[in-house]
Amino acid sequence: MKNKFPIRIIMLFVWSFVFSSSTLLAQAADIGTETALIMTGILTAFFVIIIFFVIFVLEGNIEPIVKFFNAAWAYVVPQSAEKAIQMDEDFDGITELDNRIPPWFNYLFGATVIFAIIYLINYHVLKTSPLPQAEFSEELASADLMRRVRIASEGEINEDKLAALKDDASIKEGMEKFKKNCVSCHGNEGSGIVGPNLTDQYWIHGGGVKNIFATIKNGVPAKGMISWKLVFTPKEIQQIASYILTLQGTNPPGGKPQEGNLWVEPKIEASDSVKIAVKS
Ligand code: HEC
Structure with missing residues (x-):
C-alpha cells in the first residue's frame, strides 16, 4: 500500500x-x-x-x-x-x-x-x-480565407454603390451596434459628445448614406475616431449608417451645435455624390 x-x-x-x-x-x-x-x-x-x-x-x-x-x-x-x-570524502572542506x-x-x-x-x-x-x-499554415490559410471573404463582400458593399437599408431588422442591428460602440462619443441619441451631433443636417464629412458609410469605414483617426472596417463587415457598417440616417431631425435635448456643412441629398444618384456638400 x-x-x-x-x-x-x-x-x-x-x-x-x-x-x-x-x-x-x-x-x-x-x-x-x-x-x-x-x-x-x-x-x-x-x-x-x-x-x-x-x-x-x-x-x-x-x-x-x-x-x-x-x-x-x-x-x-x-x-x-x-x-x-x-x-567520508573531503575535498578542501567540500563534502558530499x-x-x-x-x-x-x-x-x-x-x-x-x-x-x-x-x-x-x-x-x-x-x-x-x-x-x-502545420498549425501556423492552417492559421495563415484561415486568415487568408477571412481576408478573401471580406474583400469579396466589400466588393458588393462599398461607398460607390450603396443605398440606405429600410427594413426594421437592419435598422435594429445598426442601432444595437451603435449603442454598443458609438454612444460614448456620439451620445445615446446621437446628439453628440466628443463626436459631432448625428441628428442634424450638418455634416463635417458629408451626409447621406455613402458619406456616412465612408466616414465610419475609414474613421477620422486625427480627431479620435478609429476606422471601423476591422471591427465591422461592410454589411454591418451599412446597417449602422442606415440607423444613423433614421436619427435625422429627431432633435434630442442637449444636442451639440451644428458642425460642418448643410447636407442636401443630390437629386441624381451619381457616383460622384460622395463628398458633395452644399456650403451653408
Ligand atoms: C472615441 C470617440 C468616438 C467614437 C467611439 C466614435 N466616434 Fe464617430 N466621430 C468622433 C469624432 C471626434 C468625430 C468628428 C471627426 C471630425 O471632427 O472630423 C466623429 C465623426 C463621426 C461621423 C461623421 C460626422 C460628420 O459630421 O461628418 C460619423 C458618421 C461617425 N462619427 C459615426 C460613428 C459611429 C457609427 C461610431 C461607432 C461605430 C462612432 N462614430 C464612434 C468620435 C468618435
Whole structure:
C-alpha cells in the first residue's frame, strides 16, 4: 500500500488527462487548438478533484492523501541531521551528502516522461494534433480565407454603390451596434459628445448614406475616431449608417451645435455624390 499509493495517484492523473484530452482533441478542429488545450487542462483538474473527492472524502479516508504529501515532502534527511549522512570524502572542506532525491522530484520526472509519451503518440504517431508548422499554415490559410471573404463582400458593399437599408431588422442591428460602440462619443441619441451631433443636417464629412458609410469605414483617426472596417463587415457598417440616417431631425435635448456643412441629398444618384456638400 505504501508504495502503491503514489502510482495510483499518477495513474489517476494520466487516466483523466487521456480521457479529457481525447474527447476534446476530437473537437479541436472546431474550437481551435489553443482553446482545446485550455479546456483540457480545466477538465483534467476537474476530473482529478472529483476522483480525489469520491475516493477519499466520500469514503472518509483522507489518511492516504496526508501520507502521500508527507512522504513526498518529508522524505529527505533534514539539514539538522545532515551529519549522519555525510560521506567520508573531503575535498578542501567540500563534502558530499548521501541524501535521497526528494520523492516529489521523482514524481515530477515521472510525469515528464509520461507527458513525453503522450506527446509523442499524439503528435507523431496518431498525429491527432498539428505540429507548430502545420498549425501556423492552417492559421495563415484561415486568415487568408477571412481576408478573401471580406474583400469579396466589400466588393458588393462599398461607398460607390450603396443605398440606405429600410427594413426594421437592419435598422435594429445598426442601432444595437451603435449603442454598443458609438454612444460614448456620439451620445445615446446621437446628439453628440466628443463626436459631432448625428441628428442634424450638418455634416463635417458629408451626409447621406455613402458619406456616412465612408466616414465610419475609414474613421477620422486625427480627431479620435478609429476606422471601423476591422471591427465591422461592410454589411454591418451599412446597417449602422442606415440607423444613423433614421436619427435625422429627431432633435434630442442637449444636442451639440451644428458642425460642418448643410447636407442636401443630390437629386441624381451619381457616383460622384460622395463628398458633395452644399456650403451653408
Ligand atoms: C472615441 C470617440 C468616438 C467614437 C467611439 C466614435 N466616434 Fe464617430 N466621430 C468622433 C469624432 C471626434 C468625430 C468628428 C471627426 C471630425 O471632427 O472630423 C466623429 C465623426 C463621426 C461621423 C461623421 C460626422 C460628420 O459630421 O461628418 C460619423 C458618421 C461617425 N462619427 C459615426 C460613428 C459611429 C457609427 C461610431 C461607432 C461605430 C462612432 N462614430 C464612434 C468620435 C468618435
